[in-house]
Each structure stands twice: as C-alpha cells, then as structure tokens.
Amino acid sequence: FGAGVARADVAQQVAQFRVNAFYDISGASTISSTLRVIGAKGYFYVDDRYWSYLSSAQQDQFMAALQTVSQQFDTAIYPASVALWGSEANPGVDGDPHVVILLQRVISGSGGYFETIHNYSKERAPDGNAREMIFINAESVLAGSAKTFIAHEFQHLISFNQRELLQNAEDDVWLNEARSEYNITIAGFSIPFEASTLQRRQQAFVRAPSDSLTDWPNTSADYSIASVFVHYFAGRFGNPALAST
Numbered sequence: 001f002g003a004g005v006a007r008a009d010v011a012q013q014v015a016q017f018r019v020n021a022f023y024d025i026s027g028a029s030t031i032s033s034t035l036r037v038i039g040a041k042g043y044f045y046v047d048d049r050y051w052s053y054l055s056s057a058q059q060d061q062f063m064a065a066l067q068t069v070s071q072q073f074d075t076a077i078y079p080a081s082v083a084l085w086g087s088e089a090n091p092g093v094d095g096d097p098h099v100v101i102l103l104q105r106v107i108s109g110s111g112g113y114f115e116t117i118h119n120y121s122k123e124r125a126p127d128g129n130a131r132e133m134i135f136i137n138a139e140s141v142l143a144g145s146a147k148t149f150i151a152h153e154f155q156h157l158i159s160f161n162q163r164e165l166l167q168n169a170e171d172d173v174w175l176n177e178a179r180s181e182y183n184i185t186i187a188g189f190s191i192p193f194e195a196s197t198l199q200r201r202q203q204a205f206v207r208a209p210s211d212s213l214t215d216w217p218n219t220s221a222d223y224s225i226a227s228v229f230v231h232y233f234a235g236r237f238g239n240p241a242l243a244s245t
Contacts, residue, residue: 007096009035009043017045017102018129023113025049025105033102036063039070041078043098050105050138058142065141066103072147073101073154077187081154084186084243085179088154089161092132093121099157100133101150103141111149112136114156116164132157148184148197155183173216175245178230181223182242185231201227 009015013035021029026049033045044066054062078099082088091097106112113135117128134153140146159176163169181201184190190198204224205211211221213229234242 007094009038009096009098011035011038014048015045017133018118018127019102019104019135020113020115023104023106023110023135025107031104033104037066037070038098040074041097041099042070042073043100044070044103045100046103047105047138050103053105062142065144065146069141069146069150072187073099073150076189077147077151077154077183080186080188081151081158081183084239085155085158085183086162086243088132088157089119089165090132092161093119094131096131099154100129100131102133102135103138103146104135105139106135106137110137111140111145112153114153114160116160119157119160119165147187148189151184151187151189152180155180171245172214174214174222174226177216177223178226179242179245181227182230182234186239198227198231 014032015035016030016032018029019031021027024031032048034048034051035043036046036051037044046062046066051059088099115128115135117125118131118133120128120130122128122130134150134157136146136149136153140149156176159171159179163171181197184197190196193199201224204220205228208221208224211219211225213225216222230242
C-alpha cells in the first residue's frame with residue numbers, strides 16, 4: 001500500500017513484520033504475527049512465537065488482558081497523548097487510522113521500542129513496514145505493564161510526526177525520551193504513585209543523581225533523570241510549555 005491508500009486489517013490476519021534484530025529474543029529481523037485484538041485506535045498483533053509458547057489457559061488469560069490494554073489505549077493513552085502533543089500521522093503512510101502495536105518476544109529488560117523507518121512508504125524505505133507502529137514486549141501484557149510501555153512508545157510516534165514529518169526537525173534523544181516518560185503520567189498511570197513507573201524512576205534517580213541529563217547511553221539512570229526533570233519542568237512551567245517542545 002502507498003501513502004494515503006485506504007486499508008483496513010481484519011481479525012486473525014497474519015502479517016510478516018520487519019523487527020529490530022537487536023531487541024528480538026532470537027535475533028530475528030522478520031517475524032510472523034497475528035492480529036488478535038482490534039480496538040477503536042489500535043491493531044494489536046501478537047508474535048506467533050509467543051502465542052505458541054502459551055498454554056491454552058494462558059492464551060485465554062492473555063486475550064482478556066489484551067482486551068483491557070486495548071481499552072486503555074482507546075480511552076486513556078490515545079486521547080490524553082494527542083490532546084497534549086498533537087496527533088501521530090493519521091491516517092498516515094498506510095492509509096489506516098489505527099496504530100499497529102506489535103507484541104513481540106524481546107530480550108530481557110526491554111519494554112519496547114520505536115523506529116522511524118517503518119513510518120515511510122516502501123518506495124522510500126523498502127526495509128520498513130510502511131505502518132504507523134510501535135513494538136512492545138509481549139510478556140508485559142500478562143505482567144500488567146503493557147499500558148506504560150505503550151504510553152511511552154506512542155509519544156515517540158507522535159513526535160516523529162510533529163517534529164520530523166511536519167517540521168523536518170529532529171530532537172535530542174534526551175528530550176524525546178523525557179516527553180515519553182511524562183506521557184505515562186499524562187495517561188494517568190502515575191496514580192497511585194506506589195509501585196508506579198514514576199516511583200521506580202524517582203528511586204533510581206536517588207541512587208544516581210549525578211547522571212547526565214543530556215548524554216544518552218540508554219541506561220536506566222538516563223531514563224530516571226529524564227523522568228525526574230520533565231516532571232519538575234511540567235510542574236514549574238506547565239504542560240503547554242512542555243508541549244511546545
């Protein structure tokens with residue numbers, strides 16, 4: 001499909017997606033996945049390797065949890081994110097207003113990732129998927145943390161449209177990551193504070209308060225200082241000032 005060509009995926013549709021081999025649990029660069037849940041705003045594809053790994057009872061549990069995640073994306077993550085930052089490219093390169101959320105088997109310690117290459121047409125980026133999409137750790141669905149990872153990665157998808165596509169401008173990594181950390185709070189997932197991602201970031205910051213904000217070797221300490229800073233900034237200057245970035 002080319003840019004602007006209307007399309008719609010259907011339940012149980014099987015798709016081959018290019019993925020980042022560094023994050024993939026088997027180092028794969030292409031995986032097969034099946035569309036398990038269709039929400040108002042998202043298509044939730046599940047890595048077939050992960051699905052076959054689950055027992056029948058676990059598959060039932062997974063589907064119930066994924067339905068909840070889809071509802072959270074529709075009613076909390078998507079509207080709150082777009083209200084603050086602006087929209088992702090919609091209907092975008094694939095001509096479909098749904099965001100593709102691929103639940104992938106990834107390496108330990110990874111919650112998910114976003115790659116700009118997949119948001120261009122096949123003519124411009126033949127190695128991409130030509131979809132507005134994000135990649136999320138499949139195990140996070142049953143663990144209950146998928147919503148926070150989706151909120152984080154979805155902000156990157158929005159920033160790609162608002163900054164790179166519309167303004168032909170790129171962010172420093174730390175600033176883009178800081179917005180994604182704040183997007184978890186915007187979606188309502190920092191309340192209650194106890195056991196939240198924000199609490200974990202605060203605790204990690206206390207352990208390493210001298211970590212650089214602007215250097216980004218992509219460690220836990222980097223996310224912690226970015227999270228603490230962006231919450232301070234928003235509290236001091238307000239959400240509109242943050243959104244203006």
